[in-house]
Amino acid sequence: MRTLAVPPATIKSKPKKGEGQWALGYREPLNKNEENKKNDDGLNVRRRIIDIYSKAGFDSIDPADLRGRFRWFGLYTQRKPGIDGGKTAVLEDEELDDRYFMMRVRIDGGQLSGEQLRVISDIAVKYARGTADITDRQNIQYHWIAIEDVPAIWEALESVGLSTMEACGDTPRVIIGCPVAGIAADEVIDATPQIAEVHERYIGSAEFSNLPRKFKSAFSGCTAHCTVHEINDVAFVGVVNEAGEVGYQAFVGGGLSTNPMFAKSLGVFVRPEQAHEVWKGIISIFRDYGYRRLRHRARIKFLMNDWGPEKFRDVLEKEYLGFVLPDGPEPAAPLPRRDHVGIHPQQDGDFYVGFAPRVGRVNGNLLGVIGDLAERYGSGRVRTTVEQKMIILDVPEGNTEPLAAALAEHDLQVHPSTFRRQTMACTGIEFCKLAIVETKQRAMDLMDELEKRLPDFDQPLTINVNGCPNACARIQVADIGLKGQLVVDENGDQVEGFQIHLGGQVGATFGKKVRGLKTTSDGLTDYVERVVRAFDAQREEGETFAAWVQRADDADLK
Template sequence: MTTTTAKPRTQRARPRKPEGQWKIDGTTPLNDDERIKQEDEGLSAKQRVIDIYSKQGFASIPAEDLAPRFKWLGLYTQRKQNLGGELTGQLDNSELQDEFFMMRVRFDGGRVTPQQLRVVGEISRDFARSTADFTDRQNIQLHWIRIEDVPEIWDRLEAVGLSTLMGCGDVPRVILGSPVAGVAADEIIDATPAIDAIVEDYLLRPEFQNLPRKFKSAISGNARQDVTHEIQDVAFIGLEHPEYGPGFECFVGGGLSTNPMLSRSLGAWVPLERVPEVWAGVAGIFRDYGFRRLRNRARLKFLVAQWGIEKFRQVLEEEYLEAPLIDGPSAPIHQGARDHIGVHQQRDGRFYVGVKPTVGHATGEQLIQIAEVAEAFGIQRIRTTPDKELLFLDVEERDVAALSKALDATGLYSTPSEFRRGIISCTGLEFCKLAHVTTKARAIELVDELEARLGDLDVPLKISLNGCPNSCARTQVADIGLKGQTVTDAEGNRVEGFQVHLGGALGLEWGRKLRGHKVIASELGDYVVRVVEKFKQQREEGEQFRDWVLRASEEDLQ
């Protein structure tokens, strides 16, 4: 009897699933968002707002304009009031949204004049229930905007050179810039001409109106590396080349959210005049090769992770740039404070003064007051920052003390405690449809409680409150990062709470996530006080909070 041995089956390779990469898979839409964008580009909705929706009201807006096209106009529907965080993810967008909008005003490079700030304050007062929030992307956000009022708001903004266009959406968002560009004594190179060239020559080109998702940019020539370059899609920071002099190092593929990745250096030195070309090339790669099938993978960081930095630079140079890039050294990581609080001498002998609105929150009337103070001291240049500060440039030495006092009188803080200086929060449950917890009001309360119970701290302490996992307030790179979620208290009730990340820092480490450790929102003050007191008891001379976290026991961190 003969036996036969069965041949092993040859496993067929699964066919590659298309990712929606235009240069590889073609431009056929693979989801509704891509279909909507192709059928009618986002900015087309502006004229319909003026001609139709502002006259016929919220009910006249079709769903595909409301989301996503309104994002291109800098408008999001805000969350209905009194919808608890436990409903996030259970109700769809149409059930969560209210008939009011969040409006985002662009300040590219964080630049704003007193006249512009006054106009934004008047708009806030007249149309936004006096809401105004400085963001960590150097914008201002307003809430409670009615569609009926949008055309007049646009007219008022455009009259002073401001815009909401492309404040949101699958487009290049506001370009972060050093708030002290052109004046700082520690500046390597002034990046202002590059930001201006991108905004004026590239931003509104049709070729950049339909990217796979949002595209975040930052350009700073300051040695302080003050634009969070490690978590941007594309960023340029000041770099001195031993042969060619001052220019920029380019980073690509950074981002936080649920899959945090630090940006990676191209290993190139970029002269000032080539920054706009390289920026456009990186945006072009994202447009043509970025993943479009799944929204949660449609960020540049996933493409950089798949390709690797060597291939990314090769494609950039061969397909998108006029000439190869020059190899360059790496800029040393700036490990000190990157913010600009306090009084600093400019290179021209005058001073700039940095103050803090707590968690960036302001009112319309307050913005008008701030503008009036600036004008009273002859200041024409105000700057916003990624740390939600306000800077006043070109201050005469004789005016520094009086200006600081006048700004304090408006509700700003010229000498904030480290708790107030370092706290940041997202919009949270009050207005955001993605949030699980209240953040902004809680952050303000937390600062007041920490100052009352602990006074101050003699080292920086960055505290971040996020309403959801998307990390708009940079959870993973804060000393104390708090990610909002619904948790169970001791009585079994579902309540607001936070997952804790400790010891994060830009350029250094992700936060240390405490396994299984949650803090109920009502006990947040007690928790932060407990951890800070442990740090003060155990720290060594000159030790920073993040360094202590790395060696502290888990018990001492809970």
């Protein structure tokens, strides 16, 4: 019998581990994070927090829980005060860790009742030194949380139907939605039932509590496309098919960070009753085929980039759904401003009133005031947005301007300047262990100064301020994106500053980086004023900042 000779190289080589994809048989952990998740499901840490850590204190916490599984319940250690940005990438975690936590409360769809807002406010005052920030994914973040207080906070949140479960970690995180779903006069579809169904069926399930990385979802039928579906891991966007039926187009593989990509349309039509099943199929593909070997390649965007939407759809239909989805239309273009700031009509004849806190920074007492005003002038219902803003619903027309005036007394603007309306900032070095520079106060100071220097400027203009390269504040899709880093000033000293991205536009282009274009923090306002004045002087009728950047001379951008 003839046998085939085996080349020596084949005999000596070891089996390839590939990308650590479960579906291809690679189940052994290929890094510390994967090993930690295999050792114990992150959801199991809740019991240890309640029974052990909250009673024995910070020093009793297992490091694998502290810097790993705690995230499954929305807890990160915050940055120890006094550590400058130059040491961010130098010090070990235990040197950067404070003994207090950031806690993230997930608010799916951004929907809050008056009672829920009251509880969030009370927790901030009682347990978080008053802190409370609105994130750009509709959550609320606390700081200064002590481990001893976590069970009491959970009990308070859960008493009104809220939680911190899977607010962080390698999990399906908060499901964002249009904050005026079900009431906007011009919406395509109300996605509230689909968000609720996915949450009820899958959030907190061990089926999806060990993903390769975080998984960000959006469901919306908003004509403004306020959920920025183009940069979510998965997004369902309201459309109307040729038969006049409403449903969703599905987008997969969006994300920013250090390797930004826009989501790709699957080209399908998803009926509302199918949405939870299609969502399950997509997240299952991520769980099974996602790249687990390297953390920086573990997001679903890398899988989509390698497969393409045709293969992704084919695998989804054949391996996970068991049926073929019909082709579907693409959504209409977004509005120039995707937020819901201002006074707008509801379907029922009342109005909703959107207002702008300063880059999402509120506090416990202020949230209490907002709750009081929502009850006095509306129904008590409040919403958070992905632009770090808030909305009060169900306001009779006669109450709209009195409400706007009452909000303004607390520096909450219903008719804000462009700079107040469209400036966003991440947490920054004040609390974040990854940050290099200050962001929140820097952004607030920038807004205030630009309002003084450019009082008549009224064009749409997004300014996004980020404390590190990870793009929590979406710098690559801002008109002016500011990425925090250390720069050298005119005296040769290393100081806080920013690399500048210009002309980013969600779903269209990522911001342009002009060679050598950086600024110190102290020089930031002068730079922004200069480039905004150049745009205002040169723009053509209806031209956006992003379009102007593409044709402007580099000298006008510096």
